[in-house]
Amino acid sequence: MIKQCDNVIVQSVSRFLTPFILLFALYVIAHGHYSPGGGFQGGCILGASFILSMIAYDIAEVKRRMTEKMNTVLTGVGVLIYAGIGFICLLLGANYLDYGVLAEILPVGTAKARALGTFGIEIGVGITVMAVMVSIFLNLASGGEHEEGSVE
Amino acid sequence: MIWQLDFIILIMVVICAVAAINVKDLLSSAIILGAYSFLMCLLWTGMGAVDVAFTEAAVGAGISTAFFIGAIFQTTRRTND
Numbered sequence A: 001m002i003k004q005c006d007n008v009i010v011q012s013v014s015r016f017l018t019p020f021i022l023l024f025a026l027y028v029i030a031h032g033h034y035s036p037g038g039g040f041q042g043g044c045i046l047g048a049s050f051i052l053s054m055i056a057y058d059i060a061e062v063k064r065r066m067t068e069k070m071n072t073v074l075t076g077v078g079v080l081i082y083a084g085i086g087f088i089c090l091l092l093g094a095n096y097l098d099y100g101v102l103a104e105i106l107p108v109g110t111a112k113a114r115a116l117g118t119f120g121i122e123i124g125v126g127i128t129v130m131a132v133m134v135s136i137f138l139n140l141a142s143g144g145e146h147e148e149g150s151v152e
Numbered sequence B: 001m002i003w004q005l006d007f008i009i010l011i012m013v014v015i016c017a018v019a020a021i022n023v024k025d026l027l028s029s030a031i032i033l034g035a036y037s038f039l040m041c042l043l044w045t046g047m048g049a050v051d052v053a054f055t056e057a058a059v060g061a062g063i064s065t066a067f068f069i070g071a072i073f074q075t076t077r078r079t080n081d
Helices: A008-030 A039-056 A059-065 A068-091 A099-104 A110-141 A146-150 B003-022 B026-047 B050-072
Strands: none
Touching: A008 A039, A008 A110, A039 A059, A039 A110, A039 B050, A059 A110, A068 A099, A068 A110, A099 A110, A110 B050, B003 B026, B026 B050
């Protein structure tokens, strides 16, 4: 079981580092179509920031901020964003995930619509990967019993 | 990439892979596997596959090491075989 670590250095460094990890993850997701990275890597880094707090503090502390229900909802929401953008393209008469036709409903040109469509996909993938990573770690570290994870 | 550097990294990859299997302490094994992932990440970068290297660094060296450590909390630290 992961119990609360009472080392002040570990706690304050993790507290100090978490915003920078989140910022870097958002950078990776937002620049996924210009540079290396993308939804999957950014989502992994987002999940890693939660896992860092779980290791440095304890699971109950993190679950107060991100509950099990919210985690499950986020998993679904990410997939919904991904599939929703695909189906919007389908409804507009193009192929699944053919972002070019999004220009009909967005006030931008075809090329910009493709970039925005890819960006939306990256956001969906990032949210799902983050929620799934947190959920896997929660299940592993607490032995499947989420309520018992904080007890030593 | 400079072939001497490539060669040194490849040797270290093999050493890390063999050590991760043979070491008796599970926590050390997880950390050595993280080092293996990081060396593989350096190799991918040298080959110009930056996206693969990024994935290897984020997933192999970052998340999966945390998963292994979380799993080791559930069991004993030393192997029996």
